[in-house]
Amino acid sequence: MAANKNAEREAREARDRMRRYNARQAVHQHQGSRRRRDNVIGAAGVVLIASLAAATQLFYFNGGPGTAVAVPSSSATAPPPGVNVGNVPDPSFAEGKTWTGSLGLNTTIPLGISLDGAAAPQAVASFLGSVTANYYVGKTCHRMVLSSSAGLLQCGSIDGTGATDPGYSFGPVENAPTDGLYPAGTIAMARAGGNAYSNGRQFFIVFQNTTLPADAAGGYSVIGTVTSGLDQLVSGIASAGIKDGSADGAPAIPTAITSLTIQ
Numbered sequence: 001m002a003a004n005k006n007a008e009r010e011a012r013e014a015r016d017r018m019r020r021y022n023a024r025q026a027v028h029q030h031q032g033s034r035r036r037r038d039n040v041i042g043a044a045g046v047v048l049i050a051s052l053a054a055a056t057q058l059f060y061f062n063g064g065p066g067t068a069v070a071v072p073s074s075s076a077t078a079p080p081p082g083v084n085v086g087n088v089p090d091p092s093f094a095e096g097k098t099w100t101g102s103l104g105l106n107t108t109i110p111l112g113i114s115l116d117g118a119a120a121p122q123a124v125a126s127f128l129g130s131v132t133a134n135y136y137v138g139k140t141c142h143r144m145v146l147s148s149s150a151g152l153l154q155c156g157s158i159d160g161t162g163a164t165d166p167g168y169s170f171g172p173v174e175n176a177p178t179d180g181l182y183p184a185g186t187i188a189m190a191r192a193g194g195n196a197y198s199n200g201r202q203f204f205i206v207f208q209n210t211t212l213p214a215d216a217a218g219g220y221s222v223i224g225t226v227t228s229g230l231d232q233l234v235s236g237i238a239s240a241g242i243k244d245g246s247a248d249g250a251p252a253i254p255t256a257i258t259s260l261t262i263q
Contacts (some may be wrong), residue, residue, distance in 0.1 A: 012175065026130075081197055085166035089129035091121035100227075104259035105141065109236050112228035115262070119234060120174040123189050123199060123221040130156075130201050131262050141255040144238065148248045151208030151238065152182075154190055155257055156201045164200045171197030176219025182210045185230055189221040207238050 094117030103111045115125040130136060141155035142162050158165045173196045182188060186206040192198035196217035203223070207230060212220060226233075240252040 012145075026197070034063075036230065081195055082171070083197055084170040085197075086165070087129075088168065088170040089125040090124075091125050093125035093128060094118075094121045096121060099124065099155055099224075099262050101129050101131075101262035102259065103257065105233065105237065105255055105257060106253075107258045109232045110229050111226050111233065113224055113262075115187075115224035116175070116222075120221050120223045122170060122172070123174050123223045124196065126170055126199070126201070126230075127223055128262060131260055136257045136260045138173060139257050141237075141257070142250060143248070144242050144251040145210075145248050146238065146242055150210040150212070151184070152204045152206045152210055153233070153237065153251065154202060154204040155255075156190075158201070166196075166203065169200050171195075171199055173199075173218040173221050175222045177212070177222065180211050180213050180219060180220075182206045182212055182222070183228040184208050184210075184211075184219070186222055187224045187226060187234050189223060191217070191220065207234050 086110040090201060094115075096118045099115040099117060101113055101115075103113050105111065115127065116125050117128075129142075139156050139158075140160040141153050142157050142160055145152050145154075157163055176188075184206055187197045188204055188206070190202040190204055191200070194216040198217075199221060204220075205226060231261050237251055237255050242248070243250040243252045
């Protein structure tokens with residue numbers, strides 16, 4: 001009888017041990033599944049953030065030659081369509097006349113320039129306002145596009161990275177060529193793709209005949225021309241090509257605006 005009781009007690013203890021073991025296993029498996037799920041969610045979040053950052057960079061940098069290169073550092077939101085942002089000078093500031101002046105690059109390359117305030121009053125007024133505020137001197141020409149169909153140098157980023165001024169943009173597109181051809185010597189405003197009111201302070205100088213197809217917003221606002229010194233820009237900067245050998249990137253010769261006067 002005692003032997004039977006001992007056997008029953010041992011059987012109960014064995015069953016209890018098995019239940020505790022199974023319970024521990026279930027908890028362990030649940031924790032493992034949760035860790036794996038959390039790891040997957042975390043990895044997906046990292047991938048999503050990286051993808052969004054890459055998409056933003058691609059939108060602003062690869063939107064086409066002449067496009068404003070980057071989003072403002074504080075936001076990925078483009079300026080609203082149809083609205084000027086910030087203290088944009090009135091078009092009447094351009095006075096509907098031709099303005100002349102000199103733009104110096106790297107202290108050794110003086111460019112004579114002419115601005116057409118009648119053909120592009122808003123864009124020229126903006127440019128003149130930035131010159132008056134001494135915005136451009138010291139800013140870099142951060143981007144060059146060089147291919148069989150394009151040759152241009154883009155300047156005026158607020159911090160040299162291609163970023164725009166987050167508190168300043170204007171439109172509409174003015175004086176854009178209907179055929180998409182920008183002859184050598186053209187000076188035009190850069191903007192973000194598809195937004196006619198994303199012009200800012202960045203501009204580009206065309207140093208070889210360039211074709212820029214219009215997008216949903218049209219072409220690019222032509223504000224004037226280089227009247228002298230373009231050959232020096234080509235020989236002193238453009239001829240060295242792009243830093244990484246690509247068709248679109250930083251010029252191999254670091255370039256900055258060292259002087260700019262308009263009269």
